[in-house]
Amino acid sequence: MATATSAIRVEGVTKRYGVVTALEAVSLEVERGEFLTLLGPSGSGKTTLLRVIAGLERPDEGRVYLGGEDVTDLPPYRRRVHTVFQQYVLFPHLNVYKNVAFGLEQKRLPRREIERRVAAALELVRLSGYERRWPHELSGGEQQRVALARALVLEPEALLLDEPLAALDLQLRKEMQRELKRLQREVGISFLMVTHDQEEALALSDRLAVIAGGRLQQIGTPREVYENPETAFVATFLGSANVFEAEVMARENGDALLALCGRTVRVSLNGRRLEGSRAQVAVRPEKIALRARPLRKTDLVQLEGVIEERLYLGDATHWRVRVGDHSVLVTEPNRPGSRAEAFRDGQRVFLCWARESIVVLSQ
């Protein structure tokens, strides 16, 4: 307890439903005031982890701490975390005021205090004047704000958000993303948000944790995780990536000499251990350039291939290029006069990227 206590700490939490293991030995910490996102495909266990923290599920193993206190054995109504549920789950028979006041009433606070805090919470989510409205009269975005106010008004240790934006349409989702970020900065409490939307995760998080198959895959700042994915799963789930098999020729000074598609390339291991004679590496498609002719500069990796497919997506073009056994994905932004526009299917091209763009993955 000597160190500054984190808002949420989860230690070795395992949760099983019959033969299915939803969470396996997950450990995680959310710092005070931090916005941490749990990112994973559906069925990865991210919502279960949220429910374990909220107290709605009991873990089979492991402990949950809130503000340094072990709350594993406490029921949800004794925990100082509150949840914004997917589709908000507002109380349909209570108006906006009553919904927001619900938690305060459970604490049996004086009426004036409740009125003051509800008003403040509604102002915070920009819904002043909506007190007498009913949930079914509100738009999705407004319901979302009520759900936020209902949880924030209790000044929790941390706010848990379960896919808070999934039910909104694209335009509103972008708006609410900014809104969430603003709110979090304003109230200064920790947000732990579950999402399967990688863009949302990247845009909002101080740190993000990728979870799959009930296991925590990687945790770090969005830049760290994106630029330096640890596993093939993370590399392909967060953004897209070309994953190549390579042969390890030699190791020296934290670098490795790899045989990649017939070329020998020196790459940095970034402190990762590399065992055995084979390795997996990842290259992000936007870090690859397409050239009609090879460049003379030698510190670039250059591979020769044939264009298989072109997909025009407005802001960018996606290419599929056949290189030996691999089908390599390349994305290029559509700038005026981009040379890539001239390429045709079946044309021979050269793929070039910097050595620094190669990430060695852990097995």
Next chain:
Amino acid sequence: MSERRRTSPVLMVWMGATYLFLYAPILVLAVFSLNDSRLLAVWRGFTWKWYKAAFSNQLLLDALRTSLLIAVLTTLVATLLGTSAALAVERWRGRARPLVEALFVLPIVVPEIVVGFASVTFFGWIGLRLGLGTVLLAHVAFSISYVFFIVRARLATLDPRLEEAALDLGADPWRAFWRITLPLLAPAIAASALLVFTLSLDDYVITSFVAGAGATTLPMRLYSMIKTGITPEVNAISTLLLVSTLVLMAVAFRIERRGMGRGSLILVGLLLCGLVSFAFGGFATKRGRAELNVLIWSNYIAPSVVRKFEERTGIVVNIETYDSNEALLAKLQAGVVAYDLIVPSDYMVRILILENLLQPLDLTRVPNRRHLDPVALNLPFDPTNTYSLPYTRGVTGIAYRTDKIAEPIQSWADLWDARWRGRIAMLDDMREAFAAALKLLGYSLNSTDPQQLRQARDRLLAQKPLVRAYDSANFDQLLLSGEVWIAQAWDGQIIRARRENPNLAFVIPREGTTLIVDNLCIPRSARRPDLAHEFINYLLDPVVAAENMNEIMYLMPNASARPLLREELQRHPVFSIPPDVLRKSEYLQDVGPATLLYDRYWTEVKIAR
């Protein structure tokens, strides 16, 4: 503006016809409750008098009170249990859940008559006496399922996360239930409560099986009134019942659709207060006094006579009614009723004696028996009057409209007269129909000879094309409305109907007929035989008997009371039966195994085209 599609006129007519089909009978009932005539079929002007009559009929009011009391209690208990069951099953993740749910369907799909019979058997087996309590138990039992399914349906649409959200926001499970789950279920609970209330109020079949002393409900009372003829009082009370049921259903529907608004809440609250105060009002006064439970045909004892006995003795007399001798037998055989006095008809007395269900009377405690006419004493079903004393006497005969049929009617053969084709009615009663045919053939009406019975059947088959209706309940109405001109009939109803139309005659056929005596008996299971004896003696007092007869218009074999009778009763046809006709007349007796033959032949007659 978008063009609205017009509904096809054919569809509109079809819909109109459907509604007419559904509601016309009910509308007629309501309209005729305001008709200034005893006749159901003829409009004679507007009146509230049947409503006034209904509200001054103590027996009807008592039955209404009993019904409301049972309905209120059933609603409370069934709603509580059904809602709890629905919540429990909803949360239960066991493998047997579908089975448990299916078990809740059973009480709804099992025929009521089976439930009723099973209930009475069960109560008998566990030694529970039939009464208000058993009706309540049976009603709760069949009502729970309705509550269960309505609340379950609502629960299924309820997001389970609502309760989780409440827990998450700091409410403990109890508060989460009260603040979130219960208010959201309230419309379903209220709707099911109202449904249960009306189901309980309306139930007849199950109730008639399990009702015991002090538990005659309104539907039972109404049904039993049919035996002695329907009066517009019944229309009035039925209309009121219908209107209140409709109001309740409308409120239930509104709550189910729109949720529990303040308006509905106040309305339901007011209704409840009114009901409860009315339902419990009658019970406070009766506390702690000796009670005598009488089971009797409806309209068979004058309320004023009962009231005077209560005033004189301080005993509370509970009058229960039944609608057939066979129903009475079934209740006594089940051994679960506690009646102190019953009024079985002649042949049923014999059966009850043989079944050992009656106790011998202590005649020393009935000194007023000396007023009884010897004609009604020492009859074959109880030759020494050990178990029974006569209460009323009657006779089966022929009633006809003198304004439609000019010549005098004097023979059963007149019911076979082709000139009255389509204007003839027969009693819908196996033994009475055969009695007419057997007497016409010159045989005993208690014949067990297959040859004679076959001949009687053939006579009835030959008569069938001429017959307009087989009806034991409304033959007086049929005659009054002119739908039928001539009918096999019992005396009491015709004597009453004569007040409406003096062109109604009642004759006793010269071939002889059925003599009827209904008797005062004390069941072996009676709890207060002492009070029963006291009441029997009171009823046989000439002044009391005369008051009783003048009101109910049935004749009693009380010789001393005869001078006190009103004129219609003085001229009762029973007094003027010629001796030779009387000699040829008989009491119905149990025909033993021949009953099967009667049954088969009667069925043949009824199904013949």
